[in-house]
Each structure stands twice: as structure tokens, then as C-alpha cells.
Amino acid sequence: MCQFDIASFGDSFIYGSELPNNHNGSLGWPGQAAKNLNCSYKTFAVPGCGNDHIARQIYSYYSNPTNSNTLAVINWTWLHRWDFYMVKHEKWITLGETCVPEKLTQDINETEAHRVVDFYNDYTNSSLVWNKFRNLQTIYAVQNFLKNQNVVSVQTCMDYHLIDQSMHAPDYIQALQTQVSKEILWFEDKNFLDWSYHNHYTVTSRLHPLDDAHKNAATKWQPIYKLKLKDLNDKPVS
16 A cells, blocks of 8 residues: 555546546546555545635645645646635635536525626636736745645646747746746646547547546556655655
């Protein structure tokens, strides 16, 4: 049995949405890699969430020093997703390009749901420079938090805009991109979805790669996880 744990953070692509019998997210590619390495595994991935949500999960988990010897597997999500805290209801909601008011009515009333979605569509989603700046700050802060906590991580990303400097990339954004990109690894220069398409793996109509993609992704990342687990083993005792 591996002496270290693996914990994953992300959205549906980490969780393994639409995988048959994947009731607890253990069949996503990090979970399959953990099983192959004989490591215990837990996922905090939430389908449809934004990077602010992912960051909160990481902060919560690694603020406990006893979790510092857990390998963090992180897949940062699409930049256009926004996590809002609804003060009146004391809860977080996530907005995105596919979000419609009906998705929010389990948390807020119909009138509020329409107002929030209209605000998102009219004022936030269309600004790529804003989305880049907001997400880059969030990810950069988490990366530094993990370093300060002496946490070993493997980080991937879904959205190419995160590091794209061809448009909407003034100097302050490029400065953040330079720092953030140092920690980001890719699926052979692709995100998980495009890598799955490229290799002709099965992808659902809702854009979720299925078992052949997750199985091969686990095989791809397993050697890197193994090296990172060795880094955990070699960490100095505090």
C-alpha cells in the first residue's frame, strides 16, 4: 500500500461525469492512476464549478497541516465560469455560458435567478481580459499557497486562454501568465477534452470523455504521479 494519499480538485473532467457507476468520482483519471499506484484517493471535484470553487476546496483541505503529505492533482477549469456568494442565502452558486435560470432555482428563487444570469451575460462573460485577470490571480494565489504549505502538486488546465498571449494580454496579465504557466502541464499540448478527441476516445454529446479516455489518461499521468510521490517521500520532516 502506498504511504501517501492522492487528492484531486477540479470539475467534471476530474470527477469523471457520465462514467458508468462512478458514484463517488473515483473513476476519473486521477482516481484510476491512484488505484494503479495502490494509493488511497479522494476527490473534491464538482461538475460545473469554477476556479474560485476549486481554490476554496484546496485552501480548505490544505489548511489542515496533517494533509500536507497528500499529492494534489488539480485540473483548472474554464475561465468564463464565475462563482458568486449570495449573501442573502449564505451559499455559493456557479454561473457559466450554459447556465440558465432553471439551474439555479434549487438555490435561489426564479426572479433572482433571472437577474443573476442576465447580469452574468450582460457584464461579465464577454470580458476575456477580466476573466483572464480574475482567474490568473486566483490560480497564482493557490500555487503560492501550496508552495508555502510545502504541498506537492500536479496541475493541468482546460482553458487555453489562461496562457494565450495573442489577445487580451496586457503586461500585467502576461506577468501572471508567465508565473502560472510554470506549474501547468498539458496532455501533449492539449487539454483533456481535445486530447481525447485527438486520440479518438469516446466523448459524449455533453463533451465528457468516457472510460477509454480516463483509462489512458491515468496511464499517461501515472509515471508523473509516481515521481511526485517520491518527492513527498523525500520532503524534509518539519
